[in-house]
Amino acid sequence: MKLQNIILLAVLVVLSGCKKPSEQEEGQTAIKDEIQALENRYAKAVSSKVLDSIMPxxxxxxxxxxxxxxxxxxxxxxxxxxxxxxxxxxxxEQMTFTVTEVFPSSDAEQVVEIGHYQVKDSKGIAYGSGNYFALFEKRDGKYVCIRDIQTPDTPRKVAVK
Known part of the structure; x- marks a missing residue:
């Protein structure tokens, strides 16, 4: 009898440690995936230099x-x-943008994104990178960037006179 109780207690302890993601966490993951998809399309458009594909x-x-x-x-x-x-x-040149964090408003109508970008040459060698913040707002059911700011990891060198 004691062995059964110990096994039952062990099973309950294991199961209580298995936490399902909350709806909020699942929603945030979905938003992060949606923003990453936007960044992937943006990177592809920038790399291909097709302005009409960049501007949406x-x-x-x-x-x-x-x-x-x-x-x-x-x-x-x-x-x-x-x-x-x-x-x-x-x-x-190939650019990539990686979403590192998203902070959606309580109604998910706005999202602040923090990310990192990288620029690679034709051999896949990175020669530029940096970080960025973007603020998205949902308009007509889709997120669009309303503010962004970027800064390179390596500041531009200024010639000393």
Whole structure:
């Protein structure tokens, strides 16, 4: 009888340690997956330099902050900047964006994302990386970026005079 009680107690202890994810955790994981999918499409579009594929990432009234320039307001300014910067990158460049954390509002209408980006050459050798924050807002049932800021891991070197 004592052995049965010990086995039953052991089973109960093991089962009590098996915690199911809460609805909130599951919802946050789904949002993180959705934002990562947006970042993957954005990276593919940036790497292919197809501006029309890049721009759906941004809301019409988005503001983009770059560590090396003044803030860009609106899709038109962001598009011009991306077009200008992408012309300097090699055709074989590949960018990746990795979502590290998401912080959705209580109603999930807005999400703050923290992530890391990396730029690789045609041989897969990383030659640039950095971190970013993005604020997404759900519009017409889809998340769009309304604010973003990025900074490279290695600051641009300034010539000493």
């Amino acid at each position: 990432y941004y809301a019409d009234d988005a503001v983009s902050y770059d560590s090396e320039a003044k803030p860009l307001s609106g899709k038109k300014s962001i598009r011009a900047s991306i077009n200008n910067k992408s012309s300097a990158y090699p055709e074989s």
